[in-house]
Amino acid sequence: WRSIGAKIGNKGITPPPRIAHAQAAIDGKVYIFGGRMGIMMDEKALNDMWVLDSSGEPGTEEWSEVEYATTDDSSRSFHKMVAVGTDLYVFGGCGASGRLADLHKFDTKSRTWTDLGKSTVLRGRGGANLIVLNDGALAVVAGFAGEETNDGHLITAEGKWAEEGMEGLSSMRPRSVCVSASFPSRGCAVIFGGEVDPSDRGHEGAGGFENDIVVLDFKSGAHKETVQKYADETEWPEERGWSDGDVGDVGSSSAGMSLYVFGGLSGDDEDPRRLDDLWECRNISAKPEKV
Numbered sequence: 001w002r003s004i005g006a007k008i009g010n011k012g013i014t015p016p017p018r019i020a021h022a023q024a025a026i027d028g029k030v031y032i033f034g035g036r037m038g039i040m041m042d043e044k045a046l047n048d049m050w051v052l053d054s055s056g057e058p059g060t061e062e063w064s065e066v067e068y069a070t071t072d073d074s075s076r077s078f079h080k081m082v083a084v085g086t087d088l089y090v091f092g093g094c095g096a097s098g099r100l101a102d103l104h105k106f107d108t109k110s111r112t113w114t115d116l117g118k119s120t121v122l123r124g125r126g127g128a129n130l131i132v133l134n135d136g137a138l139a140v141v142a143g144f145a146g147e148e149t150n151d152g153h154l155i156t157a158e159g160k161w162a163e164e165g166m167e168g169l170s171s172m173r174p175r176s177v178c179v180s181a182s183f184p185s186r187g188c189a190v191i192f193g194g195e196v197d198p199s200d201r202g203h204e205g206a207g208g209f210e211n212d213i214v215v216l217d218f219k220s221g222a223h224k225e226t227v228q229k230y231a232d233e234t235e236w237p238e239e240r241g242w243s244d245g246d247v248g249d250v251g252s253s254s255a256g257m258s259l260y261v262f263g264g265l266s267g268d269d270e271d272p273r274r275l276d277d278l279w280e281c282r283n284i285s286a287k288p289e290k291v
Helices: none
Strands: 022-026 029-036 045-053 062-066 080-084 087-095 098-107 112-118 129-132 138-144 148-155 179-183 188-197 208-217 223-227 244-249 257-267 272-281
Touching: 022 087, 029 080, 029 087, 080 129, 080 138, 087 138, 129 179, 129 188, 138 188, 148 188, 179 244, 179 257, 188 257
Parallel strands: 022 080
Antiparallel strands: 022 029, 029 045, 045 062, 080 087, 087 098, 098 112, 129 138, 138 148, 179 188, 188 208, 208 223, 244 257, 257 272
16 A cells, blocks of 8 residues: 555645545546535535546656536535546536436546436435446446435436436345446446445444445346355455445456455444455456455
8 A cells, every 4th residue: 555645746736625525537547526525415515626647657646626617506425427438427416405316527628517417217316326338328326315226227328318217127226325337348337235224323324234246237237136245255345335446457467357345334323334445356256355
């Protein structure tokens, strides 16, 4: 591990402290957007974007704020953001007036936003999965809309919402605040764990969590199977939600890509536990390995 301080680089600029933001990487640059500076939904919501340029040698990383014009209040937290090419897509989250079900595209080249409208199928929600599917299509799957959900809505590669909701998700256990990723070479996308039973204490508590791997079809987003921890398995991530993760190349010695999962919240209301462990899953049909 190597710690990267908040104030780095020659400029010494740092993003304001926050929770519940979203992030995605493009060409060695990590973009973060939004979040909030308090626990309550309407408490200091943010709509700023920052980028950490880590494309150079280790130790040369530098923060800078991404400047752009906004025409409406896009402040939000517990939203989801993914990268497709040089564009960033942002879905939903919690705004000052409630949960959202809108989709926006940010062009990192021209630094302009495009409003792609609201889902006519989904209730507003936070903690959803925004998954890249075949040919640049997107799928919003599950999330918390006052309760855990297992519905979804597709967005075409042209940025148009499908006329109807997704099919083939009813067999997936409802959940939110998961880790999700796409594996085009394997013809699937995956969702790891997440919250399946919300806490009565809201964000101050810990609900019920899962540690399964949900496998989705890469073309339709439909649920294919759920891989549970093996009965005699000891090396497997414990149940958790509020984690983060991403896909990374495992190197020339092992074909394919790995799913990495870091940290999260586990336990229960009586004993909530913040995790700081890192796990790697090299194959969705094989056991994860602790790193």
